[in-house]
Amino acid sequence: MNLFPLAKNRSHVSHVGGLARLLPLTLVLVGFISFVVLVQTSGVATNGYDVLRLEKERDDWRQQNYQLEAEASALASLNRVEDVARNKLKMEPPKKVVFVEVDAKQ
C-alpha cells in the first residue's frame, strides 16, 4: 500500500522535468560537437588540399630552379661568351700576354 502517493508522483514529475530540461541541453551539446567536428573535418580537408597544392608548387619551384640554372649556364657557356665578345663587343684575342711578377713583400 502506498502511504505517500503524492510524494511518489512529485518525485516522478521532478525526474521527468529534469530529463526534459536535460534533453535540449544534450541536443545543443551534440549539435555543437557535431558542428565542431564538421568544421574541423572541413578544415582538415581544406588544409589537406592546401598541402597538396603547396607541395606541387614547391615541386614546380624546384623545377623552375633547375630550369633557371640551365638558362644561366647556357648564358655563361664559352660559345656564347665568345660570340658576345667577338660580335657584340668587337673584342679580339690578345696579341701578347704579359705576365707581371709581383713581389710578395709589396
Place this chain on the structure above:
Amino acid sequence: MTEGTSTWRLALLALLLTGSALALIGRIAYLQIIEHDTFAVQAAEEHWEKESILPHRGAIRDRHGHPLAITTTTFDISLHSGDTVNPEDALRAAKVLSPVVGKSVDQIIGLYNKGITEAVPLKTGLSFDAGIKLEQAYLPGVEVVRQVRRSYPEGNLAAQLIGFVGKDQRGLSGIEADFNRELGGRPGQVVFERDTEGRQIPVGNRDEQPPTDGSDLILTIDRFVQRLIERELENAVTQHKAAGGTIIVMEPETGAILGLANRPTFDLTNLNLADERQMRLYRNRAITDLYEPGSIFKVFTMAAGLQEKRFSPTSAIDCKGYVVKYGWPIRTWDGSAHGRETMTDVLIHSCNVGAVWASDQLGPDLFYRYVADFGFGQPSGVDLGGEAAGQVRTPKDKDWSPIDLSTNSFGQGLNATPLQVITAINAIANGGKLMRPYVVSEVQGPTENRRFEPVMVRQVVSPETARTVTEMMNAVVEKGENKMAVVPGYHVAGKTGTAQISSGGGYTSETTIASFAGFGPLDHPRFTILIKIDEPKDSPWGGMVASPIFRSIAEQLFVHMNIAPSDPGVLGKTN
C-alpha cells in the same frame, strides 16, 4: 477465413522471411568471407592509388662546377580538338597559344575547325615557365605534357665522354651510363586513397616513401681545356684531311684528365638513336681503340735502360741507317744513317736503330718488365667503362719472337690505347710515379659527398731517371730539326710518333698515325698532352702534323693556367 488457414499463412510468410534472411546472410557470408580476398583486392584497386615518384637526375659538372649536362622539365604542347570546342573558346585558346607556339591565330583556329581527331603537335621543348602558364590556363582541346629532358649548356662539348640518356632517363653511354646509379638516384613511391575522380583524398590515408635525388658528378674536366682541344682537333682533322684523332690533357701530379676529345664524334644535342650508322661514333676512342704508339715508345725504352744503368744519355752508337735483326732489316724512319749518336740524339733523331740497340742492352726480361710497369698490356683502371687492355706479346707468349723485342723498342708490334700512352708519358712528367687516370673527382649527393683522391699505381723509374728522360725529351723539342713544338718563353718536353697502321698481318704503306706526347713547363710540369691524328693525308709525320698542335695547345694552357714564362723578357703569345 478460418483460424487454421490464417496460422498456416503466417507460418508460410515467416518461413519466406526467414528463408530470405538466411539467403541474404548466406550471400553476405559468401561475399565477405569466401570471396573476401578477391573483393578486397578489387576494392583496394578502386580505392587506392600507387604512384612512382621519379627522382631528379644529378648534373654532370666540370671541375669548376659549371654544368655540362643537367636535367630540366619542359613541355610538349599539342592540339586534340576531338571534343567540340565552341568558336569563342577556340579564339581565346588561339590567342594564348599563338605567341607561344609560333603559329598565327588563324592557323590555330583552322586546326580547331578541321575537327582533328589525332593530336597535332604544336610545340616541343617549351620552357618551364611558359609551359606552366599554359598548363594553368586550361585551354580547351590543348594537351600540355611535361617532359623530363637532359640539357647540355655547353652544347656538344665532350659528347663521347659525357654520353647520353634514353627516354627513361637511364644512362646509355659514357659517364651517363658508367655512373648511372649515382646520377639516377632512387625512385620513391606514394600510396594514397583516391576519390571517385581519381584525386587524392586530403584526409585519407597516405604512405609516401620520398625519392632520393641523384648525385651531381664533379669531373676533373676543365671546360676551357676541353673546348680548346676540341677546337684544335677539329681544325687539325679538317686541315690534314684526317680520318679522325684524339687529344688528351692530363694533370701530371694527380692523373686527373683535364680534357679528352675524339673525332669523329656525334651531336649530343641532336641525337638520332635510330640511325645505326651513328653507333660507331658513340664510343670513347681514347679508351676503346688500340693503335701502335710508334716512336713515342722510345721514351720508355730509354727510361728503362737509364734506370737499369745499361747506358747513359751520352752513351753513343754508330747508326748506319739500318740494322739486321734475326734476318730482318730494321731501318731508320727516313732510311738515312745518323752516324755516331748519343742516346739523347737517338731520341732527337727518333732513330729506330738506336732504340733497337737500347732494348738489346736491357734484354727481353727487363724490357717487358718496364713495359708492364709503365701500364701497357693492362687496363689503366680509369673510372670509365669499356677500356681496352692493349696487346703486348712477351716471351711468355707462344707467338712472341725475338724480333718483337726490336720492333717493340720503337713502338711497333704492340698496341695501346691513347689513354695508356699519355698515362705512361705522364709518369715521366711526374717524377717516375705512374698515376691512375680518372675523370670523376667528386660525387655530391643529397646527403653526403664522396671525393676520389689521386691514386699512385707505382714508382716506375726514379725521380732522377725521370728528370734525365725529361731533359732528353726537352732536347727533342729544342734541338731537333723540327722545332714546331717549341713554345716561345717556355721549356717543354716532348716526343713525336709516326706509326704505321697494321692491317692483315702487315702494315699499310699509305697511311700513318701521327702523334706527339709532351708536357710542360719543364721544372714543374702542370700538364701532359697527347695528340694523335689518324691518317693525315697531307703529311704522314708526327713532327709535321702533331707538333704544331702541341705548341698551340701548350701556349694557350700556359696562359689559362697563369704560368709565367721561364725565360725573362720573352712573352708568351696566343694565336
